[in-house]
Amino acid sequence: AVVSTQSTGETDLFLRDMDWGTIFTNLFQTTNNHRLIQHHYKLLYRISTCRYMRFRMGIEKDSPYCSLCSSGHLETIRHIYLECSSTNIFLSLVNNFITSYIDRSYYDPTRFFLITLTHTDCRVNFLNSVCIWYLSRQFQTKDPLTWEKYKYYIKLYLIGEKAQLVNGLKNYV
Secondary structure (H helix, E strand, C coil), X not given: CCCECCCCCCECCCCCCCCHHHHHHHHHHHCCCHHHHHHHHHHHCCCCCCHXXXXXXXXXCCCCECCCCCCCCECCHHHHHHHCHHXXXXXXXXXXXXXXXXXXXXXXXXXXXXXXXXXXXHHHHHHHHHHHHHHHHHHHHCCCXXXXXXHHXXXXXXXXXXXXXXXXXXXXX
């Protein structure tokens, strides 16, 4: 079902029926890192914030518009993860990395695997989990999306992870 928000008219990120049991189970199987789990949990429960929401609450003072793409669009959750040209360019790098080193058949044009972390390969889910967190962080701090900084966070969040995941990614990052 498509859910519309009253304030912006944006549609929900989830445009089809979901197996929520699998989604939440995968979330806790994807990573040991509580920061990544917590952030994704907030996104799935629709309680994560964006610049537009912080502006409406009076937390963000300068503007509710996207600071990374300068398109004049409101920086909503939907804009951050699905519409922003800066996100699209960055995600093409992430997707190319996944198809080059992990899953040659990986294809996620609707960002379903990115949002739900339900890919069959735990490495893809981990990379997507870090990516979602990284995108949110960069939008909140108004810093550009860079591959090197993303790789830094992948390495950081691999500390303390399951050996299978670490061994599956250590040669690539």
